[in-house]
Amino acid sequence: MTHVPTHRPLTIGELSERSGVSPSALHFYERNGLIEAERTAGNQRRYRRDTLRRVAFIKTSQRVGLPLKDIREALDSLPDGRTPTKRDWAKLSLRWREELDQRIAALEHLRNDLDGCIGCGCLSLKSCTLQNPSDELGASGAGAQRWNLPEAEAELPPG
Amino acid sequence: MTHVPTHRPLTIGELSERSGVSPSALHFYERNGLIEAERTAGNQRRYRRDTLRRVAFIKTSQRVGLPLKDIREALDSLPDGRTPTKRDWAKLSLRWREELDQRIAALEHLRNDLDGCIGCGCLSLKSCTLQNPSDELGASGAGAQRWNLPEAEAELPPG
DNA sequence: GATTGACCTCAACATTAGTTGAGGTTCTAG
DNA sequence: CTAGAACCTCAACTAATGTTGAGGTCAATC
Numbered sequence: 400m401t402h403v404p405t406h407r408p409l410t411i412g413e414l415s416e417r418s419g420v421s422p423s424a425l426h427f428y429e430r431n432g433l434i435e436a437e438r439t440a441g442n443q444r445r446y447r448r449d450t451l452r453r454v455a456f457i458k459t460s461q462r463v464g465l466p467l468k469d470i471r472e473a474l475d476s477l478p479d480g481r482t483p484t485k486r487d488w489a490k491l492s493l494r495w496r497e498e499l500d501q502r503i504a505a506l507e508h509l510r511n512d513l514d515g516c517i518g519c520g521c522l523s524l525k526s527c528t529l530q531n532p533s534d535e536l537g538a539s540g541a542g543a544q545r546w547n548l549p550e551a552e553a554e555l556p557p558g
Numbered sequence: 559m560t561h562v563p564t565h566r567p568l569t570i571g572e573l574s575e576r577s578g579v580s581p582s583a584l585h586f587y588e589r590n591g592l593i594e595a596e597r598t599a600g601n602q603r604r605y606r607r608d609t610l611r612r613v614a615f616i617k618t619s620q621r622v623g624l625p626l627k628d629i630r631e632a633l634d635s636l637p638d639g640r641t642p643t644k645r646d647w648a649k650l651s652l653r654w655r656e657e658l659d660q661r662i663a664a665l666e667h668l669r670n671d672l673d674g675c676i677g678c679g680c681l682s683l684k685s686c687t688l689q690n691p692s693d694e695l696g697a698s699g700a701g702a703q704r705w706n707l708p709e710a711e712a713e714l715p716p717g
Numbered sequence: 718g719a720t721t722g723a724c725c726t727c728a729a730c731a732t733t734a735g736t737t738g739a740g741g742t743t744c745t746a747g
Numbered sequence: 748c749t750a751g752a753a754c755c756t757c758a759a760c761t762a763a764t765g766t767t768g769a770g771g772t773c774a775a776t777c
Binding site: 495506 | 651658659666
Binding site for chain 4: 441461
């Protein structure tokens with residue numbers, strides 16, 4: 400076996416291949432403060448190996464449905480070691496879990512409404528539950544959620 | 559009460575107010591073939607009243623997570639009466655339900671994986687379940703919804 | 718020392734779902 | 748008839764999440 404120094408930093412190609420994230424996306428993450436890299440004398444990126452874990456965290460968070468902005472905040476909130484440790488991950492993943500729970504609950508609620516409306520066909524803007532989602536997510540808690548819901552119910556843009 | 563003729567077509571302002579969809583969005587839907595309108599002599603839009611139902615259908619479909627493209631296809635697939643009738647709605651809502659089921663299942667799967675990984679902290683790109691999505695959200699991501707945590711106010715630096 | 722693949726930056730484009738604004742017209746109430 | 752609200756079109760912009768390409772440099776190999 401060739402001796403491959405385990406601590407050698409990763410090139411962008413290596414990080415890309417190992418993480419499954421394209422180089423252009425890695426550039427993008429860097430521009431947006433999600434990851435960082437040292438540079439060689441010739442200005443090429445060299446990633447510390449724990450960047451792999453960082454990228455893994457980003458990917459998982461995206462799967463949960465979080466926008467990069469929030470993921471960045473989460474990462475920024477970590478003690479300055481930055482890349483999530485086991486302990487960090489445990490904490491953050493609990494938060495992610497709550498988000499997931501809410502998301503699932505909202506979809507299940509919608510499914511219920513949908514079931515109630517199949518065969519009804521009213522789709523009434525006034526009375527159909529499906530058309531009046533506001534109480535739904537409001538009731539489901541924290542007031543934190545907001546999807547593409549029609550907040551326009553209250554107000555239309557000023558003429 | 560003033561006598562308001564029930565069959566008078568709707569102006570865009572009326573449709574907007576009654577549907578909770580902004581005029582600009584209605585324009586947008588029209589440009590994309592989701593709704594249509596007749597015009598007055600002076601070129602203003604007049605919507606048949608069943609457009610309300612059509613817009614309701616669009617909104618609900620969006621809540622399920624479908625992109626407009628798919629919603630348009632569904633509408634286009636209807637017998638030429640176009641705006642979904644009760645019967646149409648029953649058929650389509652069954653399809654929507656399947657969509658929803660899949661989305662929910664995918665999220666639940668993810669939640670399971672997340673639970674399995676809390677405290678594990680590996681986030682290994684090779685072995686962690688979380689890092690190896692089995693075709694879950696990746697495929698169904700067409701209309702993947704994003705939920706914004708409202709407290710997240712920080713901005714990403716300009717691209 | 719030349720080649721070649723990997724890398725660099727910067728700008729533009731892609732997609733989805735719209736919003737905003739400028740500049741002009743129509744409709745309706747008084 | 749006129750004022751003002753509502754409407755029209757068209758273009759440009761927003762936001763998120765990147766991708767693509769042009770033009771040029773670096774690094775490793777023959």
